[in-house]
Amino acid sequence: xxxxxxxxxxxxxxxxxxxxxxxxxxxxxxxxxxxxxxxxxxxxxxxxxxxxxxxxxxxxxxxxxxxxxxxxxxxxxxxxxxxxxxxxxxxxxxxxxxxxxxxxxxxxxxxxxxxxxxxxxxxxxxxxxxxxxxxxxxxxxxxxxxxxxxxxxxxxxxxxxxxxxxxxxxxxxxxxxxxxxxxxxxxxxxxxxxxxxxxxxxxxxxxxxxxxxxxxxxxxxxxxxxxxxxxxxxxxxxxxxxxxxxxxxxxxxxxxxxxxxxxxxxxxxxxxxxxxxxxxxxxxxxxxxxxxxxxxxxxxxxxxxxxxxxxxxxxxxxxxxxxxxx
Amino acid sequence: xxxxxxxxxxxxxxxxxxxxxxxxxxxxxxxxxxxxxxxxxxxxxxxxxxxxxxxxxxxxxxxxxxxxxxxxxxxxxxxxxxxxxxxxxxxxxxxxxxxxxxxxxxxxxxxxxxxxxxxxxxxxxxxxxxxxxxxxxxxxxxxxxxxxxxxxxxxxxxxxxxxxxxxxxxxxxxxxxxxxxxxxxxxxxxxxxxxxxxxxxxxxxxxxxxxxxxxxxxxxxxxxxxxxxxxxxxxxxxxxxxxxxxxxxxxxxxxxxxxxxxxxxxxxxxxxxxxxxxxxxxxxxxxxxxxxxxxxxxxxxxxxxxxxxxxxxxxxxxxxxxxxxx
Numbered sequence: 299x300x301x302x303x304x305x306x307x308x309x310x311x312x313x314x315x316x317x318x319x320x321x322x323x324x325x326x327x328x329x330x331x332x333x334x335x336x337x338x339x340x341x342x343x344x345x346x347x348x349x350x351x352x353x354x355x356x357x358x359x360x361x362x363x364x365x366x367x368x369x370x371x372x373x374x375x376x377x378x379x380x381x382x383x384x385x386x387x388x389x390x391x392x393x394x395x396x397x398x399x400x401x402x403x404x405x406x407x408x409x410x411x412x413x414x415x416x417x418x419x420x421x422x423x424x425x426x427x428x429x430x431x432x433x434x435x436x437x438x439x440x441x442x443x444x445x446x447x448x449x450x451x452x453x454x455x456x457x458x459x460x461x462x463x464x465x466x467x468x469x470x471x472x473x474x475x476x477x478x479x480x481x482x483x484x485x486x487x488x489x490x491x492x493x494x495x496x497x498x499x500x501x502x503x504x505x506x507x508x509x510x511x512x513x514x515x516x517x518x519x520x521x522x523x524x525x526x527x528x529x530x531x532x533x534x535x536x537x538x539x540x541x542x543x544x545x546x547x548x549x550x551x552x553x554x555x556x557x558x559x560x561x562x563x564x565x566x567x568x569x570x571x572x573x574x575x576x577x578x579x580x581x582x583x584x585x586x587x588x589x590x591x592x593x594x595x596x597x598x599x600x601x602x603x604x605x606x607x608x609x610x611x612x613x614x615x616x617x618x619x620x621x622x623x624x
Numbered sequence: 625x626x627x628x629x630x631x632x633x634x635x636x637x638x639x640x641x642x643x644x645x646x647x648x649x650x651x652x653x654x655x656x657x658x659x660x661x662x663x664x665x666x667x668x669x670x671x672x673x674x675x676x677x678x679x680x681x682x683x684x685x686x687x688x689x690x691x692x693x694x695x696x697x698x699x700x701x702x703x704x705x706x707x708x709x710x711x712x713x714x715x716x717x718x719x720x721x722x723x724x725x726x727x728x729x730x731x732x733x734x735x736x737x738x739x740x741x742x743x744x745x746x747x748x749x750x751x752x753x754x755x756x757x758x759x760x761x762x763x764x765x766x767x768x769x770x771x772x773x774x775x776x777x778x779x780x781x782x783x784x785x786x787x788x789x790x791x792x793x794x795x796x797x798x799x800x801x802x803x804x805x806x807x808x809x810x811x812x813x814x815x816x817x818x819x820x821x822x823x824x825x826x827x828x829x830x831x832x833x834x835x836x837x838x839x840x841x842x843x844x845x846x847x848x849x850x851x852x853x854x855x856x857x858x859x860x861x862x863x864x865x866x867x868x869x870x871x872x873x874x875x876x877x878x879x880x881x882x883x884x885x886x887x888x889x890x891x892x893x894x895x896x897x898x899x900x901x902x903x904x905x906x907x908x909x910x911x912x913x914x915x916x917x918x919x920x921x922x923x924x925x926x927x928x929x930x931x932x933x934x935x936x937x938x939x940x941x942x943x944x945x946x947x948x949x950x
Binding site for chain 2: 316317319320321324326346347349350351353354355356357358359360361364456459460462463466467472473474523526527529530531532535536537538540541542
């Protein structure tokens with residue numbers, strides 16, 4: 299049997315955590331031959347509820363689950379962690395501006411970045427999900443100067459999957475027949491879901507749908523999908539977000555198929571003219587536990603404009619939290 | 625690719641449904657090569673929330689998910705279903721006696737039994753989870769006279785897994801090294817979790833723990849685990865219940881290992897002296913999609929007493945709903 303990997307997770311008693319933990323424990327993230335240890339972080343008032351979640355994990359009798367620990371201290375929860383999933387974040391309260399939200403979360407994530415720097419496995423892989431995810435990733439990574447910046451990613455896979463679902467529905471195809479979707483930029487309503495490289499059953503998606511649908515239906519639907527789900531369910535997306543976490547980590551660690559790629563927000567190296575150092579979502583191919591931005595794609599005027607809008611938002615978010623970066 | 629199977633599920637927008645649907649859709653129940661169609665039933669006021677769940681299912685871009693339909697009519701949701709998971713039930717309200725609960729649910733489940741009889745695949749496999757599960761199963765099966773009674777089961781797998789977890793913890797072992805646990809009787813606080821046949825790393829469990837622990841700790845802990853989790857989480861077990869549904873159906877359809885068995889509540893054929901026709905939990909082995917009660921186990925006085933207590937409760941529950949049986 300393989301040695302267990304240590305997976306730390308924040309916001310472990312929250313809705314996404316609850317949707318996600320059981321799927322990790324059964325082996326869906328890294329395979330049915332990979333034992334796991336869970337190291338769960340929650341805020342102090344949620345530790346009692348987290349105990350209940352731990353009981354339920356025990357009650358599943360998972361063959362691969364080798365242990366579960368809980369803590370309200372990042373330095374305890376992140377110790378020796380091989381993978382860290384930063385799910386928990388302060389939600390937007392009544393009357394709170396986006397700027398207030400960014401600042402409230404920035405404080406949490408800078409503490410977590412410092413803890414990762416101090417106690418995690420030097421080769422840790424970190425996924426930031428808590429919003430604003432891209433800018434939180436910037437803060438976490440900026441506060442962990444002793445870890446390779448390439449070990450930090452933010453999640454746009456839920457947006458990627460949502461875009462696949464919308465294009466499949468429009469073209470009467472199945473998602474399994476779609477390839478090469480892209481989410482560019484910020485995990486926010488400025489993101490740019492781009493079908494210009496996508497194929498449907500081997501045909502160019504652009505030849506199957508009209509520009510009108512793209513601009514007025516597809517792009518806003520994907521951008522605003524989160525709000526649509528809140529309206530229907532009365533709660534934000536949890537199971538689909540948890541599923542995207544599984545997909546993101548699985549792709550990163552186990553690799554992407556030869557004929558496809560995934561979207562991941564990573565620290566920009568300036569690819570496609572994006573500002574250096576922003577966490578920006580790119581098309582990425584993964585193998586051997588590393589990602590590479592897909593290079594050399596042709597970017598038309600329509601795309602270029604939208605890539606700039608979402609980049610501009612990220613630049614503004616960065617300026618709001620720059621005092622928290624070393 | 626295999627032809628899709630049709631899986632119907634009731635209470636689809638509830639907590640167990642939400643924990644379960646995404647795991648079914650990703651292929652955990654019947655395997656990663658088995659496409660599925662979901663046919664979801666909810667009460668009318670929950671259909672809007674269910675729409676949100678369906679959106680989230682779409683947003684996972686599951687390769688095996690071939691379609692999702694929703695309805696508030698059992699005859700629509702169960703049509704041609706190969707598998708039916710009856711999760712939804714009326715919860716116990718304030719001031720409600722157990723008898724009131726049984727009657728309120730009996731009305732729902734007799735309607736669902738009739739619908740199964742009329743529209744489901746003749747070879748359908750039905751799992752009843754909604755409480756009181758055993759007696760609801762009796763009602764469903766009794767109202768579906770044109771379906772083989774062996775196609776109906778009620779769930780005690782969550783109790784089975786809970787018992788494994790407690791014994792593993794006590795013996796400092798891992799659940800993967802335990803075999804041959806048994807839950808006898810009713811999925812209620814009278815159930816009898818029986819370790820007399822169980823082994824831990826090949827050793828008899830009875831030689832590793834004392835009778836005192838068994839009577840005063842193990843048995844009540846397993847019997848009252850549901851209430852313990854409600855106290856900790858503030859909500860009843862959902863993810864562990866959903867996981868047990870996966871385990872139950874997987875064992876039933878894909879089979880049990882050579883050296884082990886599972887617990888399933890099935891229509892009694894009088895095995896171990898139980899009253900004919902009650903839905904009672906037995907140790908079962910499964911192969912080729914069929915279960916067989918494990919026969920010939922020696923039952924000592926300690927066990928016999930407890931098996932009778934839980935049987936007595938089932939007899940009483942049956943008498944409360946006998947007017948609903950044909």
